[in-house]
Amino acid sequence: MMELEKLLLNRDKRAIARAITYAEDDEEKAREIIRKLYKRSGNAYIVGITGPPGVGKSTLTDRLVKNLVEEGKKIGIIAVDPTSPFTGGSILGDRIRMQDLTTHPNVYIRSMGTRGHLGGLSKGTYMAVRILDIAGMDYVFVETVGVGQSEVDIIKIADTVVMVLAPGLGDDIQAIKAGIMEIADVFVVNKSDREGADKTVLELNMMLDLDMPKEWRPPVVKAVAQEGKGIGEVLEKIHSHKEYLISSGQLEERRKNRIKMEITESVKNKLMKDVFAKMGNEEFDQKIQKVMAKEIDPYTVAEALYRQILERRE
Amino acid sequence: MERPIRVLVAKPGLDGHDRGAKVIARALRDAGMEVIYTGLRQTPEQIVEAAIQEDVDVVALSILSGAHNTLFPKITKLLKERGAEDILVIGGGVIPEEDIPFLKEHGIAEIFTPGTPTSAVIEYIKANVKRLAKK
Ligand SMILES: Nc1nc2c(ncn2[C@@H]2O[C@H](COP(=O)(O)OP(=O)(O)OP(=O)(O)O)[C@@H](O)[C@H]2O)c(=O)[nH]1
Ligand SMILES: [Mg+2]
Numbered sequence: 001m002m003e004l005e006k007l008l009l010n011r012d013k014r015a016i017a018r019a020i021t022y023a024e025d026d027e028e029k030a031r032e033i034i035r036k037l038y039k040r041s042g043n044a045y046i047v048g049i050t051g052p053p054g055v056g057k058s059t060l061t062d063r064l065v066k067n068l069v070e071e072g073k074k075i076g077i078i079a080v081d082p083t084s085p086f087t088g089g090s091i092l093g094d095r096i097r098m099q100d101l102t103t104h105p106n107v108y109i110r111s112m113g114t115r116g117h118l119g120g121l122s123k124g125t126y127m128a129v130r131i132l133d134i135a136g137m138d139y140v141f142v143e144t145v146g147v148g149q150s151e152v153d154i155i156k157i158a159d160t161v162v163m164v165l166a167p168g169l170g171d172d173i174q175a176i177k178a179g180i181m182e183i184a185d186v187f188v189v190n191k192s193d194r195e196g197a198d199k200t201v202l203e204l205n206m207m208l209d210l211d212m213p214k215e216w217r218p219p220v221v222k223a224v225a226q227e228g229k230g231i232g233e234v235l236e237k238i239h240s241h242k243e244y245l246i247s248s249g250q251l252e253e254r255r256k257n258r259i260k261m262e263i264t265e266s267v268k269n270k271l272m273k274d275v276f277a278k279m280g281n282e283e284f285d286q287k288i289q290k291v292m293a294k295e296i297d298p299y300t301v302a303e304a305l306y307r308q309i310l311e312r313r314e
Numbered sequence: 315m316e317r318p319i320r321v322l323v324a325k326p327g328l329d330g331h332d333r334g335a336k337v338i339a340r341a342l343r344d345a346g347m348e349v350i351y352t353g354l355r356q357t358p359e360q361i362v363e364a365a366i367q368e369d370v371d372v373v374a375l376s377i378l379s380g381a382h383n384t385l386f387p388k389i390t391k392l393l394k395e396r397g398a399e400d401i402l403v404i405g406g407g408v409i410p411e412e413d414i415p416f417l418k419e420h421g422i423a424e425i426f427t428p429g430t431p432t433s434a435v436i437e438y439i440k441a442n443v444k445r446l447a448k449k
Contacts (some may be wrong), residue, residue, distance in 0.1 A: 096353035
């Protein structure tokens with residue numbers, strides 16, 4: 001373990017990889033690592049890249065990161081894709097668009113499946129971001145597929161959320177209007193080489209102007225990620241959003257909320273583990289039978305279970 | 315929830331289509347595995363680097379170009395250099411029978427020739443994956 005920690009601080013890719021595997025599979029171990037190195041965290045700027053399937057999120061991420069590494073920045077990328085609820089399997093294909101970055105010494109890329117976790121992130125994503133932060137990355141990019149209101153967890157993780165859209169997604173814009181509009185700090189209309197880009201930009205701007213006046217009015221940027229067009233402008237907007245967050249005190253606010261979430265999640269996961277452990281035994285089966293026979297109700301059982309767990313913990 | 319087996323499906327070499335690789339990727343996904351797919355024309359260095367960063371249990375190589383005798387051993391050699399020889403490496407594609415012993419000597423655990431049902435590959439992986447227990 002000591003060795004792993006040392007390597008992690010040296011940004012050794014195998015060490016990062018193993019630590020993230022712990023975050024996914026063995027939370028206890030990941031927690032131990034983060035606990036010891038927590039003082040090193042807090043320096044990475046976290047950018048969420050989200051939007052409907054196929055709009056060019058990975059291609060855009062690839063280009064943004066290429067620009068940043070040229071300035072000497074160190075970057076971690078986490079690409080989250082949905083896991084099939086039926087088979088538990090997934091195909092994680094975001095790396096296809098980031099091939100050139102694979103062997104770059106200052107870039108680490110990891111693909112994650114959501115593994116049944118709702119909200120567009122996986123249970124391990126948060127810890128994985130922390131691990132990359134501790135490893136000394138200047139930026140961590142988190143790509144998630146976001147199409148509906150159930151997939152907005154990205155906002156809990158990112159400092160700046162970039163919402164990527166493409167022309168001809170009329171219905172998707174309606175869906176965005178219906179709730180996830182609020183989460184975007186920067187809009188990118190990618191695939192602007194296609195017809196209808198200006199119309200999409202116009203629609204977005206109209207929508208944003210109808211919105212209540214806010215301190216930060218999300219800008220809308222046109223891009224052709226595939227050809228590297230508009231990349232500089234997207235980066236500029238990310239930077240100005242960062243400056244806004246700092247000067248308005250919002251960055252601190254966001255990070256405070258994130259710490260709160262981290263604590264609640266951790267408590268929740270620990271408790272859930274105990275709950276499931278308790279539910280495995282015969283005594284519990286008998287209680288279910290009693291509920292079935294209407295001798296007791298589910299809430300009494302729940303209350304008793306909760307007390308049992310608390311007592312044992314004390 | 316039990317940890318899914320993570321597999322990197324990679325296509326080394328210069329040949330231009332990846333139908334076979336995609337078929338196997340889908341079959342492994344349907345068997346409950348997490349498949350990292352990296353696309354066409356990967357160099358051995360890119361494949362090994364991706365396998366390390368993704369901390370996979372298995373690397374499944376698919377090839378049609380006939381360059382397996384140089385590319386496959388290069389990949390296992392690089393994995394070894396990085397201390398990742400515990401990753402199970404398997405190969406598939408158009409590979410003549412007489413090349414198989416040579417490839418196995420060089421660390422490719424199994425070779426699947428065209429016509430092998432995907433279920434055989436899935437079973438082989440499940441029976442031979444090494445890293446799950448280690449953690
Ligand atoms: N015409 C055009 N195509 C693009 C552009 N950017 C990306 N693409 C293509 O769009 C397809 C999807 O790109 P990705 O970057 O994989 O999109 P994504 O949003 O990450 O996709 P998922 O992760 O599957 O949701 C690819 O074939 C890209 O080459 C662009 O600016 N213009
Ligand atoms: Mg993608």
